[in-house]
Amino acid sequence: MESFGTRLHRAITERGPLCVGIDPHPGLLAQWGLPDDVHGLDRFSRTVVEALGDRVAVVKPQSAFFERFGSRGVAILESTIRQLRDAGSLVLLDVKRGDIGSTVSAYAAAYLDPSSPVYVDAVTASPYLGVGSLAPMFELAAEHGGGVFVLALTSNPEGAAVQRAVTADGRTVAQTVIDEISQLNRGASPLGSFGLVVGATIGDTGHDLSGVGGPLLAPGLGAQGAGAADLRTVFGSSLASVLPSYSREVLSAGPDVGALRAAADRVLVDCRAVLPAR
Numbered sequence: 001m002e003s004f005g006t007r008l009h010r011a012i013t014e015r016g017p018l019c020v021g022i023d024p025h026p027g028l029l030a031q032w033g034l035p036d037d038v039h040g041l042d043r044f045s046r047t048v049v050e051a052l053g054d055r056v057a058v059v060k061p062q063s064a065f066f067e068r069f070g071s072r073g074v075a076i077l078e079s080t081i082r083q084l085r086d087a088g089s090l091v092l093l094d095v096k097r098g099d100i101g102s103t104v105s106a107y108a109a110a111y112l113d114p115s116s117p118v119y120v121d122a123v124t125a126s127p128y129l130g131v132g133s134l135a136p137m138f139e140l141a142a143e144h145g146g147g148v149f150v151l152a153l154t155s156n157p158e159g160a161a162v163q164r165a166v167t168a169d170g171r172t173v174a175q176t177v178i179d180e181i182s183q184l185n186r187g188a189s190p191l192g193s194f195g196l197v198v199g200a201t202i203g204d205t206g207h208d209l210s211g212v213g214g215p216l217l218a219p220g221l222g223a224q225g226a227g228a229a230d231l232r233t234v235f236g237s238s239l240a241s242v243l244p245s246y247s248r249e250v251l252s253a254g255p256d257v258g259a260l261r262a263a264a265d266r267v268l269v270d271c272r273a274v275l276p277a278r
């Protein structure tokens with residue numbers, strides 16, 4: 001299997017630099033005229049797949065909104081993942097897993113082993129038990145052409161207190177994450193398979209992202225207040241690696257399939273105006 005970085009690079013070249021989230025908030029279900037139950041969840045997810053699965057490079061289901069319905073919600077997540085794969089978009093499951101290494105092995109088997117029912121192209125991971133504890137995810141991803149996006153500088157205001165804390169060697173926690181992921185991507189071309197999450201809301205990061213070599217997922221656009229123009233400030237000379245991510249900004253255009261497509265097209269135009277051509 002080709003590496004995730006290679007597959008992502010091709011998807012972005014063919015479809016444009018955009019990730020759209022499937023975040024079925026209770027408020028969005030109500031806005032779409034859907035019940036706040038598994039039937040509403042299923043209809044919501046199928047509509048997003050129909051609208052965007054064949055045109056957006058990456059679709060990012062937010063696991064929490066499926067898990068809140070228990071096993072029936074997870075069954076709908078499994079089915080949504082299959083539908084997205086059939087439609088041709090890469091699937092990034094936003095599940096932010098992290099634990100001691102032996103448990104991370106089980107998370108890796110769940111999401112990055114092709115024989116699993118919740119197998120996806122890539123996952124988000126939390127590094128706060130140590131980036132090294134995520135090694136089983138990195139290894140299984142490398143073996144099966146998967147990707148891992150590790151939290152570095154998140155879009156929420158509470159993140160900075162932890163992520164910008166200074167470690168014993170003088171680097172911030174975030175910079176240690178950035179440096180370890182950069183190492184993993186060393187030599188990868190055209191793009192590494194190990195990404196970082198850096199919020200579009202955070203302004204000038206004050207961190208060196210230039211050597212990451214992998215994708216920089218940028219949530220926080222739209223509903224959280226950042227606009228495409230903010231990507232310049234946040235990413236500076238690393239703009240060419242940015243994968244902008246929108247959820248509510250696009251989803252709130254539904255349930256009309258044409259309106260969802262128009263909303264995704266609009267944010268993609270905004271991002272293309274800022275990002276270098278790829």
Ligand SMILES: O=c1ccn([C@@H]2O[C@H](COP(=O)(O)O)[C@@H](O)[C@H]2O)c(=O)[nH]1
Nearest residue numbers: 062154155199219220223224246247248
């Ligand atoms: O730093 C982070 C990491 C992840 N997220 C997730 O992205 C979406 C954002 O949704 P919007 O509706 O576009 O605000 C959501 O699933 C978050 O859990 C993030 O926002 N920031």
